[in-house]
Amino acid sequence: MPNLKDLKNRIASVKSTRKITKAMQMVAAAKLRRAQDAAEMARPYTERFNAVMGALAASVGDSESAPKLLSGTGKDDVHLLVVMTAERGLCGGFNANIAKLAKQKATELKGKGKTVKILTVGKKGRDAMKRDFGDLFVGHIDLSDVKRIGYADAQGIAKDILGRFDAGEFDVATIFYAKFVNVVSQTPTAQQVIPAAFDAPEEGDAEANTLYDYEPDEEAILADLLPRGVATQIFAALLENGASEQGARMSAMDNATRNAGEMIDKLTIEYNRSRQAVITNELIEIISGAEAL
Amino acid sequence: MAETMQFDLVSPERSLMSAQVKSVQIPGADGDMTAMPNHAPLITTLRPGVLTVETEKGTEEFIVTGGFAEMGEGLSVLAERALPRGDVDQATYEAMVDEAHETYKQTKETFKNEPGPVDDAAKLLADMVAVGTHIGLSPKQPSL
Numbered sequence: 001m002p003n004l005k006d007l008k009n010r011i012a013s014v015k016s017t018r019k020i021t022k023a024m025q026m027v028a029a030a031k032l033r034r035a036q037d038a039a040e041m042a043r044p045y046t047e048r049f050n051a052v053m054g055a056l057a058a059s060v061g062d063s064e065s066a067p068k069l070l071s072g073t074g075k076d077d078v079h080l081l082v083v084m085t086a087e088r089g090l091c092g093g094f095n096a097n098i099a100k101l102a103k104q105k106a107t108e109l110k111g112k113g114k115t116v117k118i119l120t121v122g123k124k125g126r127d128a129m130k131r132d133f134g135d136l137f138v139g140h141i142d143l144s145d146v147k148r149i150g151y152a153d154a155q156g157i158a159k160d161i162l163g164r165f166d167a168g169e170f171d172v173a174t175i176f177y178a179k180f181v182n183v184v185s186q187t188p189t190a191q192q193v194i195p196a197a198f199d200a201p202e203e204g205d206a207e208a209n210t211l212y213d214y215e216p217d218e219e220a221i222l223a224d225l226l227p228r229g230v231a232t233q234i235f236a237a238l239l240e241n242g243a244s245e246q247g248a249r250m251s252a253m254d255n256a257t258r259n260a261g262e263m264i265d266k267l268t269i270e271y272n273r274s275r276q277a278v279i280t281n282e283l284i285e286i287i288s289g290a291e292a293l
Numbered sequence: 294m295a296e297t298m299q300f301d302l303v304s305p306e307r308s309l310m311s312a313q314v315k316s317v318q319i320p321g322a323d324g325d326m327t328a329m330p331n332h333a334p335l336i337t338t339l340r341p342g343v344l345t346v347e348t349e350k351g352t353e354e355f356i357v358t359g360g361f362a363e364m365g366e367g368l369s370v371l372a373e374r375a376l377p378r379g380d381v382d383q384a385t386y387e388a389m390v391d392e393a394h395e396t397y398k399q400t401k402e403t404f405k406n407e408p409g410p411v412d413d414a415a416k417l418l419a420d421m422v423a424v425g426t427h428i429g430l431s432p433k434q435p436s437l
Contacts, residue, residue: 041307048303048371052336052363151305151374212363215323215337224322224338225361228373235305 004278007271011264018260024090025253032183032246038149039180039239046236053229055212056222057196067219069162069226072195073171078115080138080170081106082161082193084177084237085125086245087144092252094178094186094245099128101188102176106133117170121157121238138169149242154235161234162227165194177237178244184251186244193233196226298330299367300346302355304375309355310346318345319362319370328368335364339372341393341420343427354378356424358389359417378428386430393418 057070083102085095102125106116118133120126121141129137141157143149161173173194178186214221297313316329320342339362344355360372376385393414400414 038306042305044301044308045303045305045371048301048363048369052361052371056336154305211334212365213333213335215321215335220322221336221338221361224359228359232305 004271004274007267007274011267011271014260014263014267018257018264021253021256021260025250025257028091028246028250028253032243032250035239035243035246036180039236039243042236042239046232049225049229049232053196053225056218056225059218067223067226069165069194069230070196070222073168075171076114078117078170078172079109080117080119080161080164080173080194082119082121082157082173082175082234083125083129084175084234084241085120085122085128086241087123087142088245089124090252091245091249092255094248094252095122095124095128097186097188098176098178099125101190102129103132105174105176105190106136119161119164138164149235149238151231151235154238155231157234157238158227158231161194162230175234175237177241178248180240180243180247183247186248191233191237193230196229296330297349298328301367301369302344302346302372302375303369304360304372309375309377310353312346312348314346314348314368316347317368317370318343318347320344320357321362328362328364332364332368335362337362339370341389341417341424343378343424344370344372344375356381356428358421381428381430383430386425386428390418390421390425393421 081102083098085098089095102118106118109116116133116136117138118129118136119139119141120129120137122143126137126140139160141160143153146153164170165173172192174190174192176188176190179189180186297315300310300312300314300317301308302310316327318325318327319337320340322338322340325342326337339357339360341358342356344357346353346355354377355372356376356378357370357372358374360370360375362368362370397411397414397418400410403410
């Protein structure tokens with residue numbers, strides 16, 4: 001049986017752990033609010049952007065002169081997987097889930113005989129992918145110094161990816177991130193960014209059928225907007241990721257706090273029992289000592 | 294009362310303005326244009342410049358860098374970066390010009406034998422400098 005002092009120390013240490021997890025949960029909750037607000041603010045831009053791009057892409061269509069970012073290189077031999085994860089751990093299955101999805105995809109593509117290249121954004125994803133796919137890494141983007149994700153960060157990543165595309169390093173790019181559903185559930189998502197895939201406007205949708213004038217012309221606009229489109233999608237994904245990370249951390253830390261509470265209760269009962277046992281023991285000794293006289 | 298239209302100015306990070314306006318002057322890639330209610334549907338890209346919004350209450354100005362404007366029922370401007378003119382001080386402006394300089398330098402190195410992208414970057418830089426002249430700030434470096 002563990003002695004009283006050990007138990008007491010144990011209880012004290014679990015109590016301080018609970019304090020930490022509780023604090024982390026509250027910090028995550030506050031950050032989640034901010035991350036959600038940021039995601040909310042970005043939504044109008046992304047929605048309008050995609051609507052316009054959808055209309056434009058439909059009007060330029062599959063013509064031969066369409067930019068490569070839209071029509072692709074005509075091959076799909078080399079795939080670039082952009083794995084976006086958090087810079088910190090202690091957020092439940094958040095990083096692991098994204099990495100798992102990316103690994104699945106990588107294994108599947110390799111099975112089909114395609115070349116896979118991996119670009120990681122965020123330290124945790126790199127660590128998770130390193131063991132199985134470390135030899136496929138082509139780069140890593142560190143965001144650990146970034147306090148608040150801004151559009152400039154997304155632009156940096158987009159520039160990196162577009163540079164590689166222009167250099168002919170890959171044919172298809174897919175980004176991996178977690179979509180924020182609610183605090184307890186985040187869905188790991190794979191989204192193809194190059195060649196760009198836009199929802200075609202629905203038939204009969206009045207707004208979509210408006211005939212626009214273009215200035216300069218459609219193709220010049222497309223050439224200007226497609227790179228921005230990549231940045232926009234990455235920015236939206238980063239924001240979703242940010243909210244998801246905080247949500248995941250919040251629920252993970254909530255669980256940890258609850259578990260610590262249960263553990264404290266159990267240890268306290270054990271502590272009281274052994275204390276009582278010691279007292280009973282001492283009493284028996286005293287009584288039997290007195291009887292022997 | 295003059296006719297008005299819905300105007301939205303959004304950047305990726307936030308929505309800057311959403312209001313009924315009388316007219317908006319847009320720095321289009323091929324030249325400035327003024328959008329008024331019932332303008333024909335049009336999509337244009339933007340160059341760095343000053344966006345002037347005329348509302349019932351007066352005018353407001355924003356500094357925008359690239360992006361695009363869509364005129365349909367109303368007008369929406371999606372700017373890559375947009376700042377109210379009052380928020381642009383010398384330091385912010387210099388940072389923007391420096392960035393344009395950097396892009397220009399990089400482009401010049403990457404595309405040594407292709408004039409296209411280099412000219413584009415040079416134009417971007419010149420536009421940035423022109424913005425400064427317009428709002429009464431001057432870049433600390435000479436333009437090219």
